Amino acid sequence: MLPGDIPGPSDSTIRPPHVLAAAATGVYQFIREQGCDPYRVALSAGLRLDQGLPQTALLDLAGYCLLFEETTRQSGYAGVGLSYGRHFTPDMLGLIGFIAMASPTLGSAIENVAELFPYHQSGTMTRLVYQDDGCARLEYRILTGGIIGREQDAELTMGMFCNIFRHVLGESWAPRAIWLEHRRIATPAEYDSAFGAPVHFGMDVNAVVFDRAGTECGMPQGNVRLLDVLRCSLTALSPAVTARPVEPATDPLLSRIRTEIRYSMGQGVPALSQVAETLRIPRWTLQRRLDGMGITFSVLVERTRQELAREYLARPMMPIGEIALLLGYSEISAFSRAFRKWTGVSPRLYRASRQSGGNI
Numbered sequence: 001m002l003p004g005d006i007p008g009p010s011d012s013t014i015r016p017p018h019v020l021a022a023a024a025t026g027v028y029q030f031i032r033e034q035g036c037d038p039y040r041v042a043l044s045a046g047l048r049l050d051q052g053l054p055q056t057a058l059l060d061l062a063g064y065c066l067l068f069e070e071t072t073r074q075s076g077y078a079g080v081g082l083s084y085g086r087h088f089t090p091d092m093l094g095l096i097g098f099i100a101m102a103s104p105t106l107g108s109a110i111e112n113v114a115e116l117f118p119y120h121q122s123g124t125m126t127r128l129v130y131q132d133d134g135c136a137r138l139e140y141r142i143l144t145g146g147i148i149g150r151e152q153d154a155e156l157t158m159g160m161f162c163n164i165f166r167h168v169l170g171e172s173w174a175p176r177a178i179w180l181e182h183r184r185i186a187t188p189a190e191y192d193s194a195f196g197a198p199v200h201f202g203m204d205v206n207a208v209v210f211d212r213a214g215t216e217c218g219m220p221q222g223n224v225r226l227l228d229v230l231r232c233s234l235t236a237l238s239p240a241v242t243a244r245p246v247e248p249a250t251d252p253l254l255s256r257i258r259t260e261i262r263y264s265m266g267q268g269v270p271a272l273s274q275v276a277e278t279l280r281i282p283r284w285t286l287q288r289r290l291d292g293m294g295i296t297f298s299v300l301v302e303r304t305r306q307e308l309a310r311e312y313l314a315r316p317m318m319p320i321g322e323i324a325l326l327l328g329y330s331e332i333s334a335f336s337r338a339f340r341k342w343t344g345v346s347p348r349l350y351r352a353s354r355q356s357g358g359n360i
Contacts, residue, residue, distance in 0.1 A: 017123025022055035022094025034075040068152035081152035085159020096120040107215035179203040
């Protein structure tokens with residue numbers, strides 16, 4: 001470790017973001033139903049798919065997103081993501097879906113999905129936000145800047161999330177609203193058929209907005225003992241699936257704080273009060289909990305910045321200027337100074353060394 005560095009993930013654990021192969025359950029048949037050759041589509045997406053692939057195998061996230069964009073391009077059908085997500089039931093999602101179904105209540109299922117989805121799909125941020133109007137929203141965003149075509153993925157993921165609610169509340173359940181980051185790409189009728197709710201485009205994040213009433217309903221297959229096993233099974237995959245280091249502390253609040261810091265970084269360095277407000281925890285309570293863990297908020301922010309900087313620099317197509325902005329720096333020079341302080345080298349030298357197989 002170089003002087004001034006804060007412990008983070010080793011370079012050997014940093015890899016392009018992946019998604020567990022369970023997310024592609026039934027995709028070959030689905031692509032055929034769109035009138036396309038699944039092997040040709042997968043080849044165009046740069047993705048090698050094996051129908052016998054284990055559900056916990058890793059698929060490149062960029063290739064996974066491109067798979068649906070290519071299906072759209074080759075079929076001429078813009079509702080690919082809506083259609084795939086609408087029929088993707090929780091049991092098809094693999095470990096994260098079984099975790100939702102084994103949760104004791106719908107509310108806890110949504111909390112578990114928000115907390116653990118990045119283990120199912122790395123390079124991704126999910127969080128649960130409680131609103132003051134009796135609603136909440138389950139938010140989703142791909143953090144990786146190099147993945148450009150992500151519209152179909154966003155729409156299919158919102159459909160998958162909605163199906164967790166329908167697993168409990170019935171097929172007629174509909175969210176209060178759907179938020180999508182991108183512009184409208186399918187017909188209004190297709191969105192209405194998929195969600196049965198207003199869809200708002202050009203939002204800051206993708207989200208399912210839902211009424212909190214009903215979330216106390218028990219999950220039909222809730223099983224707390226099984227839930228513990230499933231959670232351990234999913235998080236045990238973390239060295240392969242996500243570049244985030246596992247904190248030695250087991251307090252789930254620490255994970256939520258780190259998630260919020262990562263999520264907010266692109267809009268500027270978050271303050272403790274801002275994170276406390278989002279988590280609906282009094283600021284002094286949050287400060288006291290951190291004190292009890294022996295860690296300060298500023299150290300968490302700094303550590304998160306270093307982790308994200310390494311992750312982003314490991315992606316050769318991601319401009320350093322974009323990385324600086326995503327880390328809350330207004331200028332590349334400020335980011336370069338900070339990175340040199342952390343590691344002793346510039347971001348460009350660090351990236352060049354990684355690409356040449358160096359150990360910086």
